[in-house]
Amino acid sequence: MNMQQSRNTLPRTLLRMNGLETGGSIVFLPDFGGNVIYAQPIQKVLSKEFSCFGARLAPDMVESLDTLSLVEIAMRFAVDIHQSDIPRPVHISGFSFAGLLAFETARHLSTLEPATGELFILDTRIRSRRLITRFLHNPIQEFLYAARYAFRNWRSLLPGSSDPLILHRYGQIRMDLGKHAEAHRTIIRQMYAKMAQYHPRPWTGSATLFRAEEVQWGNRLDDLGWGHLIDGPLTLVNVPGDHLSMLRTAENAAVLADKMRLQLETIQKESGDV
């Protein structure tokens, strides 16, 4: 019936984004809505040199989504990627929330196959879950975050007056479900809850972090919290735009895709040299 079913080698969790069978693979992890459409502009640039795949929740995963943690979802992706015959090396990438899934998937994949590719994190900020640590680490930024959080959520902070269309837990990004079709809201709520419960652990692998240059007032263009988690080399790459426009604006997305291609070429060259 469809392209995915016609390719027997692909598990249900993987979607082929282009027809290339060589050049190494880039697997994009799904966002809150469960899809990888955000990767469209990157895939367009890279599709002639790399095999691009999207990871998605298989129907059996969605049915039991309530019981699955973010780590367990990532483990399933890692196992399926490992068991598939997609071209190696496999690079893992994710934007925003998908960056967390990408991190966990890369971590588990590295335990299954040592020669894994690069982890690309696209503007995902990770905060320590310990409030004191956050204040001690960056008091001004945390104070501003807390003030902004209180300002934006003062209504829902009052007892009995929550807005069901706003998802915003302290320390996490704010999601306005009003911006999403009703049909997507269930899965977004579930994924958001998983993000809020997620406890990241350090990893010895390497990663490239693409940071949106335009940050909110009071924020610094730092390592978005990844320096504490990634023990291997962490490459920081700045890209134009803010968190949303870095991919939604065609010009910005083209710059990001180009920088990702350059980084992949560098990695390939380095691995060739080795």
Place this chain on the structure above:
Amino acid sequence: MFEMPIKPGIHPFDHFCAHLDRMLDANAAKEFADLANGPVSYEALARDMRCLGAAFAANGLVAGDRVLVASKDEGATVKLFLALLRAGMTPVIGDAELTGPELGELMEVCDPAALYADEAMLANADTGGKLSPSRIIPISDVRETLSKTPDPGSWPTVETRPEVALLVLTSGTTSTPKAVELTHENLIAQLAIFKDIYGFDSATRLLNLLPLHHVDGLIRGPLVALWFGGYLYRKTPFSVQNVPAILEKFREKNITHFITVPAMLRIVARIGCDTRETFTGPDFRFILCSADLLDAQLWRHVEETFKTPVVNAYGLSEVVCDALFAGPDEATRRIGSLGRPHGCTAEVLDNDLRPVAEGETGELVLSGPTVMRGYFNAPDITANVLRDGAFHTGDYVRVGPDGLFDFVGRKKTAIVSAGATIHPETVTIILSTMPGVAEAVAFGVPDATRGEKLVAAIAPQPGHEITAADASAFCRKHLSAERTPAEFRIMASLPRGASGKVLIAELTAAETQKPPSEPAPDADDTADLEEKVCAVAARCFNVDAAGLSAESTPFNTDGWDSLAHMTLIEELELTFDMQFSAAEIASIASLGDAIEFIEGALDANA
């Protein structure tokens, strides 16, 4: 206090024409409308109307003749409608999507002296040989007339004043197609009421995308714009896909009023809630919703989301448009109510035609200058609803202590369960206020022991869980025992038709007996489904359907971005009248995936 603006001794038709001429002259330098097929200025409108007037006369049409218009050409339809009104002929605006055979049936209903229709419609229509070929005019001839005819500069003299201004097609409270006869006095009265209540004036800029064969699209569209010297926007046709583009027009075109119906408002609220500033521009006044029951949940949701007032109007074609108004005046506004009457007298009568006490339920009976003359060629049906000049609406209401009217139910949907008469709409209204309920509807089904029983279908809001026991407990708090539904069905969403109305018949059928199962779709059915899905996708992505197939994905298809993906899912749900599960949504990565899930849903329904 409402006063008819017609001076004594002046015939309503003369008053009507004089006012139209004044508006056309006074606003010659202004834009009149942006219609689906282009902009129209007042100057061009005046000229085109006069040209059409001359063409009517040349074709032997005289005042009082009924003229049926059915065309997808919106510009031609609007100009014909206004020109016919001004020339004293009686326009009958048919559905632009009519098939040829339907057009033939419509001619039986309104017996026109002339027919203007699209060529494709005429090619398949059986006009019964009643009209001479010169009176069956392809719509392309109108365009030719307007491009070639010089401006006659004046209107032909009307020898005999017409009795009927407009025929409005309606099935009303029965399934029999009828044509409501509205007089010039009816129209003038309604327009004067609009001025009193809505404050329409020459600064009024309407966005009204309702169909022109719908009285709310026709009267509150081109006629109101012209009558008040205002502006009408109709350029972007209403569709789920177009909602974001339409919402941009409110600020771009300095729109003052959004004319809509609940089904359309529900879609706007669902899709447009990320542009909450849409209605907060300096010019915008309010959303005007009519033609169907506006449930309190939707009303409150729209006002809170968009920070703009919603005015609910109650009316029927038989009283032109609106008779009761909830807003914009705060004194008439209670969310969930119908407000109070203006320009007419509204009585609440029992079965013996005696007024009921305050708070008691009775039939709404309207009298006043907007009440129709009758149904065309249907004296028996007219006599049933029009008694001593008062129109018996067939709708049950009650008046609250605040003097505002509340809708209770319709005669035709009332059920009798164990001897008690129940109006399901009342129960729907109560259920719609239950916390966590996204939408609800109550309806009657046959029952062996009670004769009929009340069943309610409820769709919870995302993230909320509602059980039948919760719903029953809530109803018992707010309703008497006999009006509490005997059974509850908790559903992901209520089935809705293309117009957005809840498909009660579908719910009823599901409760009573399954229709005979149809044979499983064969290969041709699947091919047909793929074609339909591709057609929907082509509209969503703004691409040629020929380039789409089951293999199409966001990564090999232009236009399939995140927004288009959401639109696609919503359009598919609306088109195929089904709802994807969360699992399916997460799995849709190609049109083939969507086809597979739709097929499954259609099989399950069969």
